[in-house]
Amino acid sequence: MWRVISERFQQGFRTGKFPLEEPKLPPRFRGLPRFDGECPSGCRACEQLCPFGACAVREGKMVIDLGRCLFCADCPACPQGRITFGNDYRLAVRRRQDLLYSGAAYPLAEPLEPARLKLFGRSLKLRQVSAGGCNACEADCNVLGTLVFDLGRFGIQFVASPRHADGILLTGPVTENMRSAVLDTYEAVPGPKVVIAVGACGVNGGPFIHSSETNQGLDTLLPVDLYIPGCPPQPYTILDGLLRLLGRR
Amino acid sequence: MMKNDLEAQLLKNGGTVDLTLVESLGYDEFSRCLLAEVKAGGRVAALFGVPGEGKNESLELFALIARDRSAQIAVYRTEVGASFPSLALSCPQVHLFEREIAEQYGVTPTDHPWLKPVRFHRVWQGETDVWGRPLDTHPRPGDMEFYRVEGEGVHEVAVGPVHAGIIEPGHFRFQCYGEKVMHLEISLGYQHRGIEPMLLAGPHPFTMAQMETTAGDTTIGHGLAYCQVIEALSGCVVPERAQSIRAMALELERLANHVGDIGALAGDIGFLPTASFCGRLRGDYLNLSAALCGSRFGRGLVRPGGVLFDLDVTLTNTVLTRIDEIEGNTLGALNLFFDEPSVLGRLEGAGRVSRSVAEDLGLVGVAAKACGVPRDSRFFHPTGVYRQLFDEMITEETGDAMARAHLRLREIVVSIDLLRRIGTSLPAGPVKVPVGPLKANTLAVSLVEGWRGEVVHVGITDAGGRLRRYKIVDPSFHNWSGLAMALRDEQISDFPLCNKSFGLSYCGFDL
Numbered sequence A: 001m002w003r004v005i006s007e008r009f010q011q012g013f014r015t016g017k018f019p020l021e022e023p024k025l026p027p028r029f030r031g032l033p034r035f036d037g038e039c040p041s042g043c044r045a046c047e048q049l050c051p052f053g054a055c056a057v058r059e060g061k062m063v064i065d066l067g068r069c070l071f072c073a074d075c076p077a078c079p080q081g082r083i084t085f086g087n088d089y090r091l092a093v094r095r096r097q098d099l100l101y102s103g104a105a106y107p108l109a110e111p112l113e114p115a116r117l118k119l120f121g122r123s124l125k126l127r128q129v130s131a132g133g134c135n136a137c138e139a140d141c142n143v144l145g146t147l148v149f150d151l152g153r154f155g156i157q158f159v160a161s162p163r164h165a166d167g168i169l170l171t172g173p174v175t176e177n178m179r180s181a182v183l184d185t186y187e188a189v190p191g192p193k194v195v196i197a198v199g200a201c202g203v204n205g206g207p208f209i210h211s212s213e214t215n216q217g218l219d220t221l222l223p224v225d226l227y228i229p230g231c232p233p234q235p236y237t238i239l240d241g242l243l244r245l246l247g248r249r
Numbered sequence B: 001m002m003k004n005d006l007e008a009q010l011l012k013n014g015g016t017v018d019l020t021l022v023e024s025l026g027y028d029e030f031s032r033c034l035l036a037e038v039k040a041g042g043r044v045a046a047l048f049g050v051p052g053e054g055k056n057e058s059l060e061l062f063a064l065i066a067r068d069r070s071a072q073i074a075v076y077r078t079e080v081g082a083s084f085p086s087l088a089l090s091c092p093q094v095h096l097f098e099r100e101i102a103e104q105y106g107v108t109p110t111d112h113p114w115l116k117p118v119r120f121h122r123v124w125q126g127e128t129d130v131w132g133r134p135l136d137t138h139p140r141p142g143d144m145e146f147y148r149v150e151g152e153g154v155h156e157v158a159v160g161p162v163h164a165g166i167i168e169p170g171h172f173r174f175q176c177y178g179e180k181v182m183h184l185e186i187s188l189g190y191q192h193r194g195i196e197p198m199l200l201a202g203p204h205p206f207t208m209a210q211m212e213t214t215a216g217d218t219t220i221g222h223g224l225a226y227c228q229v230i231e232a233l234s235g236c237v238v239p240e241r242a243q244s245i246r247a248m249a250l251e252l253e254r255l256a257n258h259v260g261d262i263g264a265l266a267g268d269i270g271f272l273p274t275a276s277f278c279g280r281l282r283g284d285y286l287n288l289s290a291a292l293c294g295s296r297f298g299r300g301l302v303r304p305g306g307v308l309f310d311l312d313v314t315l316t317n318t319v320l321t322r323i324d325e326i327e328g329n330t331l332g333a334l335n336l337f338f339d340e341p342s343v344l345g346r347l348e349g350a351g352r353v354s355r356s357v358a359e360d361l362g363l364v365g366v367a368a369k370a371c372g373v374p375r376d377s378r379f380f381h382p383t384g385v386y387r388q389l390f391d392e393m394i395t396e397e398t399g400d401a402m403a404r405a406h407l408r409l410r411e412i413v414v415s416i417d418l419l420r421r422i423g424t425s426l427p428a429g430p431v432k433v434p435v436g437p438l439k440a441n442t443l444a445v446s447l448v449e450g451w452r453g454e455v456v457h458v459g460i461t462d463a464g465g466r467l468r469r470y471k472i473v474d475p476s477f478h479n480w481s482g483l484a485m486a487l488r489d490e491q492i493s494d495f496p497l498c499n500k501s502f503g504l505s506y507c508g509f510d511l
């Protein structure tokens, strides 16, 4: 017992100060993209060059669909080198179209509407469902339970049964082999409920967008309340999104 | 007369062979060679179907046998028709490979003792489903005959695919007598994304991202295995500095996962101090990967030809200092765990796998080494810096959850030491070179010791230098069978503990 206590002191106090203090992310972290300069007129190269169909040119402006984007370190999309990734980790939004980003102010997630906010604002129990993907998004959800993030202090908790849950948090593109399990789990959650898609896979199929064995994300199947992009999203991106949904940021 | 060893085409890890030099054997000859290789200590690193080129739906089988002692991989090849005699009874380690071939290409390994679907997808070519499932709809996962024990007092427990907790889906069927598990059958495939078929005619622009997410916790392991295949096929020589940075990333991945796994075991046992320390320490190692390349999982670091990110002196020093800082906390948290009698009481003897079962099933990595079976491609088939730096392969003897946990502890110590040695002797020079076109009609193989065990990638090109077949074997492919065996005669309540002690991947298995 004494050893446990002394080791406890050795290990120190580690819970982060988030959200009072912003997290320190490594300089090479790739967050919200930035666009340098202008697109040459008529150029649509990025539409062909992004392997995941994340880029489009609309009215002469480049638009990146952050729901499809994997924040690749060697993003080949723009031959002019206009795309760089900045350090802003806050990426969660409420509507799918809000992920179409062209450099203007980013529409960060608004809180739930008053009826659900009243129910879940101080206590949100989520059933996590993993449906394809690579298990890194799951790992970054799991990590929120560790004492650095300490999700529980915000009243958010992952629970074992959909019957005990207020909503589902889904990762993965929804493989054909998981489709009915996802729908069953959703059905088993008593309403009113929330649905959260975490990671490029859950939002739009991620790296597996071209697969015939997967669906292209959750909103092909269910109404989604919160989209958290990234491959995988930084844990703080997820936490920030959850807190915004509950009107806590 | 039997072919002797000399007639097989032999490769090194990261090597290639011209397909025209690999003689196609008659099936009898092929099976004799395969069995003789295994008898002589070889392992079936991969066994897979390759459809013939052109319209006729012929199928070839390729077997890659790892000869650990001579650091070679022997390649055999044969052609099969609608069926071929199964070798699983005389060589159990091929059992799952044969099931996989049956599911992918609709050919039947006759007299297979356990012929069931593996991943529940439609057949990749032809009009035959070995199980007679309709071809016009997607198979239903878990739709198969489960092994059943009948009798008074015998009951069945079915768990999953959706489990309590944040983990991947899989289905487990236990045949129990009271609390005692007589048999566990594991049915997976829920995470199947069809990665191998998407590689056909590749590499494609999206391929690298799929390799990094084949199993997200093994981003470096799978990413590196893929890059080595492409580098072998294109004859590209990776700069030494890049090799060193790759090895650092691979060891960081091992550290994060080993530390995390011991933490998870501690959580299951209810020894919360280590559970919570390790949860955080795992993050510290992941954050070091993020310092290297911006991603905690190492996304974007490894690319064909080298690495995308270099370490300057400051970053190298930051990483090394940080390692010094967290080493003490890591060992403190782990020793606390391994010195606790109640912890040892839970781990010792739980989920034991014998050495002979481990060898028969072809277990790899942590699961094999814990049974005293030496399996580590860093040691037997080293590439890059491992050639000079790795000489401490660790094994344990008891084959139980304790051995699997303790092996991780000892590997953590070795990996920290390796990181330091690599980090303090980084060779100068570039970190990436251009990669040319791939050689035509060539087979390349790459083995990487990921944190769970050996990751095998095999690429075969067509006449135009495009990938005609790409085979991936995640260590979990072999090791799930080990978990099933470990549960025999255990208490069903020990399943979570045994499961965590193996720490296997679902998506890596399901691909």
Ligand code: SF4
Binding pocket: A049, A050, A051, A052, A053, A054, A055, A064, A068, A069, A070, A071, A072, A073, A074, A075, A076, A077
């Ligand atoms: S980072 Fe990757 S996914 Fe995003 S736009 Fe660039 S290439 Fe496409």
Ligand code: SF4
Binding pocket: A132, A133, A134, A135, A136, A137, A138, A171, A172, A173, A198, A199, A200, A201, A202, A206, A207, A230, A231, A232, A233, B213, B216
């Ligand atoms: S979004 Fe990326 S990290 Fe998340 S599950 Fe999909 S592939 Fe993995």
